Structures are given as C-alpha cells and as structure tokens.
Amino acid sequence: METINCNLCGSEEYRVVYSMPDRLYFNDEWFTVVECKSCGLGFVNPRPTYSEIFRYYPPSFYESFEKERVFHQRRYRNQAKFLTGIPMGKDKNILLDVGCANGDFPRYMQTIGWEVEGVEVSPNSKPISDFKIYNQEFTDIPIHEAYYDAITAWAVLEHVHNPMSYFRKAAEVLKPGGFFVFLVTNFESISSKNLFREDLPRHLYFFTEKTVKEYLEKSGLELLRSDYSDQIYSMRPVNWLRYYVYRYLKKHNLKWEDIPLTRIEYFNKNKLNKNLWSNLQYAVSQNPFTLVDIMLMPLFEKYQMLSKSYGIVTYIATKH
Numbered sequence: 001m002e003t004i005n006c007n008l009c010g011s012e013e014y015r016v017v018y019s020m021p022d023r024l025y026f027n028d029e030w031f032t033v034v035e036c037k038s039c040g041l042g043f044v045n046p047r048p049t050y051s052e053i054f055r056y057y058p059p060s061f062y063e064s065f066e067k068e069r070v071f072h073q074r075r076y077r078n079q080a081k082f083l084t085g086i087p088m089g090k091d092k093n094i095l096l097d098v099g100c101a102n103g104d105f106p107r108y109m110q111t112i113g114w115e116v117e118g119v120e121v122s123p124n125s126k127p128i129s130d131f132k133i134y135n136q137e138f139t140d141i142p143i144h145e146a147y148y149d150a151i152t153a154w155a156v157l158e159h160v161h162n163p164m165s166y167f168r169k170a171a172e173v174l175k176p177g178g179f180f181v182f183l184v185t186n187f188e189s190i191s192s193k194n195l196f197r198e199d200l201p202r203h204l205y206f207f208t209e210k211t212v213k214e215y216l217e218k219s220g221l222e223l224l225r226s227d228y229s230d231q232i233y234s235m236r237p238v239n240w241l242r243y244y245v246y247r248y249l250k251k252h253n254l255k256w257e258d259i260p261l262t263r264i265e266y267f268n269k270n271k272l273n274k275n276l277w278s279n280l281q282y283a284v285s286q287n288p289f290t291l292v293d294i295m296l297m298p299l300f301e302k303y304q305m306l307s308k309s310y311g312i313v314t315y316i317a318t319k320h
C-alpha cells in the first residue's frame, strides 16, 4: 500500500469521505476514499501500489464481460454516436480504444468504416489478432505525434494509477480537431459519494465535471460537452431514499453498516439460484421501505440525469 498526494493539483490536504470493503473479492479488506481539500478530486488513499493492484483483477473479473457480450451491440452503437462530428479526411479515420478488453468495440467501429487500434494492459483478457493491439500502458505506446482522429476510454480512467499521464498522452497523440471521448463515474452523484456504488479498490479515482475540466486544461485539451445518462453503463442509485431519510431525519450520512445486502449478495449468502422464487424471498426479507426505494428509483434516476447528478458521465473533449 502507498499513501499519495492529489494527482490533479499535488496537494497533500484531504478529507475522508467514506470507507468500505472490496465488495467483489476480498470482503475483509477495507479502503478509504478521500477528497482533495484544494481541488475536489476523489481518490482511494492509501491504495494498493501498481504491482499490488493485479490481485484485485482475477480472471473471473474479465469473464463477466464475456458473458454479457451478446447484449453489447446496442452499447457499441451508442458509443459510436459520440464520435460523429469528427472531420473525415481522404483516408480512413483512425481510432485508438484504450482499455479495449476483448476488442469488441474497435471491431464494431471497423464495420462502420474506421481503421482501429487498441490498448489493453491486462494479461487476463483474450488475445487479439485482427487489428493492431498494444499490450502495455497507454502512456508507454511508441507513438509520439498527433496520429489518431479519435481516442476512446470507456470506464478506464478511474482504474489507472496516474490519470494525469493518461490525459497528457491523449493530448500528445490526438490530431487537432479529433475527439477524446471517455466515460467515468461522477463523484458529484450520491451513488458515488454516499451510496457505496463504486468498485473499490479497482476504482482509484473519482472525477467531477470541474476536475475533468482542470485535467483537460492542464493537458491542452478542451471539453466540448458532457452526457449524463445510462445509455452506455448505468449506476443505479440503490438506497437513495434511505440516504435522504438518514440525512434529513437522522442528521448523518449512510455508513457501510447501514446498507442492506444487495440481491446478489443475499443470494450468495443464502446459497440461492437466481429465479422468481429467490427474488420473492429477497423482497420479503427486506423492510418495506427498501421496496419503495426500489419502486421509485427509475423516477429518481431520470431526475439525476436531467440535473447532471447521475453516477455515470461521458465527456467529449477536443484538441485545437
């Protein structure tokens, strides 16, 4: 483990926001999220070092992507929409997808006329042979000029140890007028900050539109627009009503201990299979309040998207 300063502004001053265990693999290992007092960046501190982090990404972490594969076509179409508006040259436009996992998104982009390349650092993802792939950190790829018309990073920047170096590398290899499109969680949302919906310690950084703008500015890029929606990934604000009740009636924020088991955790604990009967059992085991929470959640989510307080944001940036 290592203790770090703010990656964005270098400050050593931060306040503790919350602590929670690794929900997926090591339930007895706890991590703390802090917020920089000077710029507002959120980050895990102390955190596993670069060499320690790999044990938190076992092969099963990547298998979960593989299982969902068939349902992904719609997501790729939605992702591709963020790249419309990039000027087309007389040659094919070139895309670099950072953190491309098994390569399905770049493969989709090939079918709609793009030349594609990918970066994937994990040895646990499937080998790719149908387009150029760099199996190394994005910051280490041997390109040092404005080469790409678009760079995408879907749910990647929250995982890396040094986001600043990623922003700077993107600025270095992006062509003027090209797009850098990236999706991250939103530290301004109650899902991220209060409802324990972040995936610790795989998520190491927590951004807001303000901190994203500062990163872009420091690396010579500019924000064109931001999209707060669940059209690519979702972050359901589970327990949102509970949060407001604690906040306004009990006068304190939720702690990890106040959060009920998720459906999946309940199934695992009671060795149940996923079916209608076990879903019913889960519903009955919850206090009725939780059910109201669940029933009204879609409405609250719509409100979050409209008020730019949803848990997921896609940013579209450019270089001049």
Ligand SMILES: [Zn+2]
Binding pocket: 006, 007, 008, 009, 010, 011, 036, 037, 038, 039, 040, 041
């Ligand atoms: Zn800072």
